[in-house]
Amino acid sequence: MLLLTVKHIIADFVLQTSWMAIGKDQKTGWALPLLAHCFVHLAVAMTLILIIAPKFWFVAVIDFLIHITIDRAKGLCTSTFGVTHEHPWFWTLIGVDQALHHLTGFGLSIFMAANG
Template sequence: MSSSVPVGALVGWMLVLTFKHVIADFVLQTSWMALGKDQKTGWALPLLAHCLVHLAVAMALILAIAPRFWFVALIDFAIHITIDRAKGFCASTFDVTLEHPWFWTLIGVDQALHHLTGFGLSIFMAAN
């Protein structure tokens, strides 16, 4: 990988992956997914469904723009499911609900990690 990254390509991929994240995390995520993936039990199917939405949207966008990076959608899926499971584990273990003082911190860390993932994947795609 090059030590320099074309800024235009980096910004472009960041916009694409941010768009993907907004659509998959907020527009297409149902309450069943959002609430279910953070439960003590029964979290696996809602989490998988949510992350498969991310995979589908990422794959569609990447295939439309640069099909050679199809595997990046799989990497994004693997990282997304790991981050969301970690958040769900914390939420269920420490009973973090909307009223809990850690609620917004947990949401903020989750979103920051997703955006850092997008940044890292964007650097990779822009540099290659």
């Protein structure tokens, strides 16, 4: 869990550029920023997993697929309902997004622990 939490902090906050953060939530032109952001998650996850538990390399791919799904769903909500920093749903969407990412890490950690 700690490994995937560190991965999430690095990929979602340290390495995510404004182009990714803003672009992935747009009505159009969202695909490239979203893919770039999620490939950063894949690269960091794959690197850490290959160092710590290489037999679970495929968990990085699963994390990528779940991450892209969660972020696209958030982007659809943001663009459909015009959610900006001033919108009352802004922090709710951020909170739900982060909770889903952490639950993903929790679930994948349980899987790796049970099959380690």
